[in-house]
Amino acid sequence: MSHLTPTEVIRLVSGELPPAHAAALEAHAAACPDCAARVRAQRGLWSVLGADRERTPGGDLAAAVVRRLNERPAEPLRIWSRTPVRVAAAVLIGIGTGYGAAEWTLRGAGPAPAPVGPDLATAGPDVELLVTMSPVGLYAALSDLDADGGGTEDAS
Amino acid sequence: MVPIAPSHDDESDEELMRRLAAGDTAALTPIVQRHQERVIRLAQRFLGRADLAEDVAQDAFVKLYRSAAMYQPEARFTTWLYRLVANLCWDRRRGLARARRREQEHDGAATVPDAATAMEADERTQRVRAAVAALPDRQRLAVILHRYHELSHKDIATVTGWSVSAVESCLVRAYATLRERLADLMDPPPEPPGPRR
Secondary structure, eight states, X not given: OOOOOHHHHHHHHHTOSOHHHHHHHHHXXXXXXXXXXXXXXXXXXXXXXXXXXXXXXXXXXXXXHHHHHHHOOHHXXXXXXXXXXXXXXXXXXXXXHHHHHHXXXXXXXXXXXXXXXXXXXXXXXXXXXXXXXXXXXXHHHHHHHHHTTOGGGGGO | OOOOOOOOTTSOHHHHHHHHHTTOGGGHHHHHHHHHHHHHHHHHHHHOOHHHHHHHHHHHHHHHHHTGGGOOTTSOHHHHHHHHXXXXXXXXXXXXXXXXXXXXXXXXXXXXXXXXXXXXXXXHHHHHHHHXXXXXXXXXXXXXXXXXXXXXXXXXXXXHOOOHHHHHHHHHHHHHHHHHHTGGGSSSOOOOOOOOO
């Protein structure tokens, strides 16, 4: 059997190991001076640390907690203090979304602002808009499609 | 109003929490009475100050009361409670560290005594407390939960949110440091370990 790992030494001394595992480690330590010394040292420390038993205050903590809860029923206050921020955020998001939708409607050809972008497969490219916005890239690609006869447009 | 109720020794923690979640505030007092000692001991050892420990304990039970509806009895109640207390201790520790930095900037020197000095104890106990208090925060918390609250490595991982291997690494380093610093208190003093293979 290999030497005890530092974690095994700790778990052996603190009594966390299942009895069979602990017995195997003890058997190894009994025959191995190095591991025996490490187990002894950890037992010594365990005992030194354990001798320090703190005195805890014997006051009535429950009464103090109850008093605090009765003094400060903080939950409703917290809800109200956060609500204006949430309402303001919702209004700002609403205004932003509305503005964006209106802008899209005014700039685009159709009355419906709903889609995120024009449906190229069915509506075909809005060449006017694409020329204004971007003379390269997507426009160039769509121009090629147009030259080929409109891609899937004829399918409908 | 939250009434103070008589003790309910026969009821489990989970049952008391269920009652608390359902609005039965009388369930608070038995929970506090049952666990106040362990909560105060953890906070006191971690923060090193009895006055702060009681504050943290009050905060912990107020928080427990307010979050009772969110309690899920999947983990052991004490593990859940330890986690709550450990988080409050971390918060308090950060606050103390900030205050200490401000004081140092203001006065040009450290004026806050080390954690262990505020506790009453004999010399031997003072040595032990000072050695534990001088450990880095994570190692100290791991040792306190392991040695003084008898939590397993796995439970410490649940309480702290660290991995089990991180907990074990903390414990190995912390105990090695403590063995070195407290060697003269051990009976008999430990022999120097042989070469590690």
